[in-house]
Amino acid sequence: MLKRILITGAAGQLGSTLRETLKPHAESLRLSDITGISDLGPNEEFVQCDIADGEAVKALVEGCDAIVHLGGISVEKSFDLIEAANLRGVYNLYEAARLHGMPRIIFASSNHTIGYYPQDARLRHTDPFRPDSLYGVSKIFGEAVASLYHDKFGQESALVRIGSCTPKPENWRMLSTWLSPRDFTSLIVAAFTAPRLGCTVVWGQSANSMGWWDNSHAAFLGWVPQDNAQDYADEIRRSVPRPGPDEAVAKYQGGVFTDEPIHQS
Template structure:
């Protein structure tokens, strides 16, 4: 069992889920966010931290032997906000990891890095970036930082391009992008247990019949997702209107997110 796993962004939806589901996967879960969190329970530490504060991040990472990095802006916002949390924040995290023994990092990247690819295209790890907004661009930056720190220092990371990590798929697009909570947890376990990791991108999706992403390059991790959005296909067909094939939601892999405007930079956001 690992001694201490750090979860950044622990107050968010995914962080809250992993706080529960990773309990017992390490002796201690260190939970961090800028937002308020419930107090620490047994086997937990709550450590508030602003990722843009390099000194604070340096203290946060000390003593950790694994990191699940969910922290940062997770929606399309102004560049000023994204820059502080997602660019400077990920740089601070990797610098802190380098200073403290280079614990493996599960970096929560996103399918927004490739959002403008067509839904008729099946992608592997060589697919070119086609971000659908500044948020997607920030995740490309994070992947580049992870690659640099691996090549220059040997820092190992899994770059998990999360699709739609929800309790159940909610619409037609999620029949391809759904990533069950249990499959995410099993991927984290596989990343921390693998004899070698390197700097490997993994598509964060379950074993969906209608999936768009090919994880063959990451088979060496031994991870095999068990859930399948097809189990919900009849329910979605019955309750969710099928979109017009010419609309963004049915054309691009990130659907309606390609319609999001670029937010002007405003320091007061």
């Protein structure tokens, strides 16, 4: 069991979910976000932190032996906002980890790094980036920082290109992109406990029958997802209108992000 897992972005929907599912796997959780958290449970502590503040991040990481990095901007915004949270913030996190013993990092990357691939493409982790947004570009930067810190210093990371991590699939696209919270939790545990992690890209998807991404390169981690979005297909068919073939949500892997304008500062 790990002593202390740091979860950045812990006030968000995904962070709130992982607070519950990761509790059995650590003696304590250090939760951090730019906004406050008031409902702390046993063995939880909260440290308010803007990840764009390098000195604050150094103090935040001290004493942690594993990090789940969810913090930052998670939707398309202006470059100034994305630069501060997702570029400077991820650099600050990796530099802080280097200074404090290099705990393993789960970096929440995104399917939006490859969002302009068509939905009939089947991708490997080595396929070139095709970002669909400034947000997607920022996640490519984060993967590059992780790669640099691995090659230069030996910092180990799992770069999880999350599809859609929700309690259950909510639309037709999620029948391919869904990552169940249970499967994400088991992936995190596998990455933190595997004899070797390296700097490994992992597609953040459950065992979806209609999935788009090949995770065979990461089989050495021992992670075997258990859930399948297909179990919810009948519910989706009954309750969610099917988009037309020319709509972005049915055309590109990044869905509606490909329709987003570039946000001006």
